[in-house]
Amino acid sequence: MARFTLGRVVAGAAAVAVAAAVVGVAAGATTSHDDNTGDARRAIVGGRARHVIMFLGDGMGDSEITIARNYAVGAAGRLTMDKLPLTGEYTTYAVQQSNPSLPEYVPDSAATGTAWSTGQKTYNNAISVTPGDVDLPTILEKAKAAGFATGDITTAELTDATPAVLASHVNLRGCQGPADMATCPDDKKSAGGPGSIAEQMVDHDVDVLMGGGKARFDQVSDGGPAAGTSVTAQAAARGYDVVTDAAGMQAAQPGTKVLGLFSSGNMPTEWTGPAATPYTTDTAPNTVPVRCTESNPDRPATNPHLSDMTARAIDLLEAQERHGSGKGAKGRKGFFLQVEGASIDKQDHAANPCAQIGETVEFDKAIGVAVEWARSHPDTLIVVTADHGHTSQIISPPQVAAHHTPGGFQTLLTKDGAPMVVNYATVSPVPAASQDHTGTEVRIAAQGPQAANVLGITDQTELFHTMSRALGLE
């Protein structure tokens, strides 16, 4: 069996061969001893895309991917993201705010988000501004200006760094809502600034915004024409259909802008399980392999899953592409959509392997939705990557008391029926302290027009150019 399941060849001015990976989580081995040279050659497609769908697994380094694969489909199984045909690794370093000629080897999601969304390196905490705090045009802004519909969805607060970098500019990522502006006084609307991240995102008229963070949007603007009203109310006044649950999301009118705020803060995780803990004895609970709980009592049943949000975002953007929105609307040239699996990172920080894996599995399911859609839309560039590496490592069982693991760990029973020990040890104590990002290069995988530009070792900033070229923006 060929490793890449290739879709039909689309005839046309440029014959376009699209590698359409099989959707869903595959069970069992998919390895092949066949020569994939021809498939690889056919997967390389130049030219333009009408659609760019970018998947950002926050903190999803190669170690995090392997952990999720081993647990969910077994070591010889393949996730959907594993089936994208063209792959590379990219560097993720930030630069120092005080001296931007020097790298900061361990980046955050703000600096890395600025890198992929604007093509420019900046310092940790910066949201699409230069080290000198000059606004940088983003891929979403450029796509919108060129006539594309735009979408930006996440499992975090919508005002969190990754979604924020596409549609706001502020020098500190913490300035999320109008009441969070103590550290960004010049940006306040009352000071004549562009306002908080929430205010800016709504003012950007992004067609589809979905995630958590309702509490940020419910804060009240302190200046500008809408002073005294909440950002949520402002969104409604601008024509947004503001929805707060899965039913509302499904009921939203195609052709209307949609603001989905499904949770007060970050959306609750899909799965739960024990956090990593330090070594105590060879028979302690963290040495006994456990299965994760594939649900979360704190997650309301009305919360949509990221895969549902992705499917609905594609529907809504496709409607915008066909018909535009509002009176006398024209169709759009296509769309740009960013989908973030945010809590892979957040649960790596929390040293919770089950919650981390559950988020990775749901993120992978969301990728499957886009890959399936792209089967009938071969003019689509799909990119799957991470912003930075993280803590978790697969280690051997720490059976010898004198030489145990120095951080914390938890043993899981995988799909294979074998024990897998996941170690967290960048910050002490585990799990009380938040674990740290790492500076490793991370995977980038792609299919569709321009996808070959992810091959080899690239820098995160090049992704901005790859996506821009695909949309004909440069």
Next chain:
Amino acid sequence: MARFTLGRVVAGAAAVAVAAAVVGVAAGATTSHDDNTGDARRAIVGGRARHVIMFLGDGMGDSEITIARNYAVGAAGRLTMDKLPLTGEYTTYAVQQSNPSLPEYVPDSAATGTAWSTGQKTYNNAISVTPGDVDLPTILEKAKAAGFATGDITTAELTDATPAVLASHVNLRGCQGPADMATCPDDKKSAGGPGSIAEQMVDHDVDVLMGGGKARFDQVSDGGPAAGTSVTAQAAARGYDVVTDAAGMQAAQPGTKVLGLFSSGNMPTEWTGPAATPYTTDTAPNTVPVRCTESNPDRPATNPHLSDMTARAIDLLEAQERHGSGKGAKGRKGFFLQVEGASIDKQDHAANPCAQIGETVEFDKAIGVAVEWARSHPDTLIVVTADHGHTSQIISPPQVAAHHTPGGFQTLLTKDGAPMVVNYATVSPVPAASQDHTGTEVRIAAQGPQAANVLGITDQTELFHTMSRALGLE
């Protein structure tokens, strides 16, 4: 500037375009905003290779590569290995000896070596035998039988797992010399077995064997026709030129088999520097950025470097290819060469970032030798990969005493002039206890015929098939 510096197109029955990466360590950024689609397409070459040169960075996960890059050429710089055009990641898990249907998620170099050299998964410690201890034919054995010259070189003992898997079969990797057979009594020559790893390697008549481990070869066989003589003496009797230093290596007669034993045990590291230590205070020595010492007082000046060994091995194998060896010799069909950078792993075990980086840099220099040679030999498949991931991570400076790193770390001053903190925390205490391998997928990069088969997510066993196909062995 195109990311891949492509060599000339070779006209012929099949036009062959070879991506010849620039040799040597590049300074400064090599990123590009150009569309590399055409270069990528030209880098995909099917068909056969006359030469396969495989580089195995032991324990060289993506984190280890990033650490070496940041230190040696800067975050925006590129190592030679970074310039190979076709890239993927592969899975490295072993299987459990007691139940081979279950994976062992953290593998060793023996199981992983068996995987890439034979195409079969086995248990940790096994040298090219099945979980049932049946010998598995190796890529080197098959290449030799098909008329190719063969080489196997390392910075470790030649009897260490990675070089061993190509030319010996034994159920425990510790059975390195005739005096090390207590755990492998049935394999002893006196028991009618094939003997230790050292004995088997010489009996295999591999054309070029170079590395450390002279003490193993100086042990005396206990049975067989050569009972009572050392393996070194047996090699000489079989026609090997046995050399023990760089001068001897250079003086070896082309057309003669060469056994280079440059060190009693593992070859000493290229660089030295402080090992990682636990957090004590925010001003402790491990928090102060240091440069590595790019030399080692314990390394004899007569020791060849891995890049010199690689250049000489290629010379000698090319001579074998042209003329063969011995009376009435015929030329060979080409050659297979394995080059191991062994002490990347060994210094990761030792939590010594400088020594680890120095080994990675020298390994990269060796890759440069092959890439340069391949410019004029486009019928060459070059593969660069690792056998498994390892411990080291790039983390933020652990400045807050209450939330310090739980393992050990050392801060280095990189080529960029910026501090990089390298963390070791899979096993405690650091650095006294040996750090642990990890189970992460690792990078595989390639150029030349069949190189496109490394794209995507593959398994380590597929590399055996890729190399076999390149040599026309399957």
